[in-house]
Amino acid sequence: MSTDRVLRDIVFARHMRFRPLSLDLHLPEGEGPFPVILQLHGGGWRTGSRTSFSPLVSVEDSFGRMVAAGFAVAAVDYRLSGEAVFPAQLEDVRAALGWILQQGKGYGLDVDRIVLWGGSAGGTLAALAGLEPEAAVRGVIDWYGVSDVLAMAEYTRGSDAPGESREDQWLGASVFDVPEIAAAASPVSHVAAGAPPFLLAHGADDTDVPPSQTQALADALEAAGVPVELHFEPDAGHFWKGLSDQSALFAAAIDFARRVTGA
Secondary structure (H helix, E strand, O other): OOOOOEEEEEEEEOOOOOOOEEEEEEOOOOOOOEEEEEEEOOOOOOOOOOOOOEOOEOOOOOHHHHHHOOOEEEEEOOOOOOOOOOOHHHHHHHHHHHHHHHHHHHHOEEEEEEEEEEEOHHHHHHHHHHOOOOOOOOEEEEEOOOOOHHHHHHHHHOOOOOOOOHHHHHHOOOHHHOHHHHHHOOHHHOOOOOOOOEEEEEEOOOOOOOHHHHHHHHHHHHHOOOOEEEEEEOOOOHHHOOOOOOHHHHHHHHHHHHHHHOO
16 A cells, blocks of 8 residues: 655645645546545544544555545645634535535546545544535545534533533533534534435444444434444444554445445
8 A cells, every 4th residue: 555646735725814724635546537535634623634544543554545445535634623613624624625626626536426534523524514415425434423512512521521621622612501503513413314325433432432422423314314334343442442453444434435436
């Protein structure tokens, strides 16, 4: 596997008083057009960057696997919660999608075959963007993301973690003080018939984001008649902690991306 063909630091959005937002484009060999994975990093909306898929997997074993399967990968940054609060992050995902649709053909991208893939906070953003009625994507891969912000706040309040939660920081206020905003930031609130297929996966032993978050989204998608595949990985925590080999999970996700894009 190789990610040698990488076009770095492509600016896709500019905001006054904020840093420019960039993406790195990982390309397979050949001229394309290539189906596209738009990848969104995790980090509780407050940390992380496009340069790493997740803390526990190498670039070679993440972006490299996708590229080896024939996908172009647009790994994008978004404003973190210390820079701007919700819905800024969702606006940035929309901007990245817009860049692909408007500029992608010039880079050999098949703009009609896009899959969103995110983990943790990135999984939440991928789900939110994929559930928008105008989303021009073929599928969504959401690994261990928060799907119900209010339920997540209840879970966090019941833990030993003191102080402001990552969800509070993301919304710019206590989740309990802004229930309407919390609902708007929750993928379960936006599920409707006609959404693209979803692949959901979560560690069964995840204590950072409980598996019930993914189960709730799966239930809502199924009730709306949206195709959904659900997997709970035994003995795995958040970011697949405790799992020595993530290759089977990546293989399943890439297989899903191939099926929904016809790759």
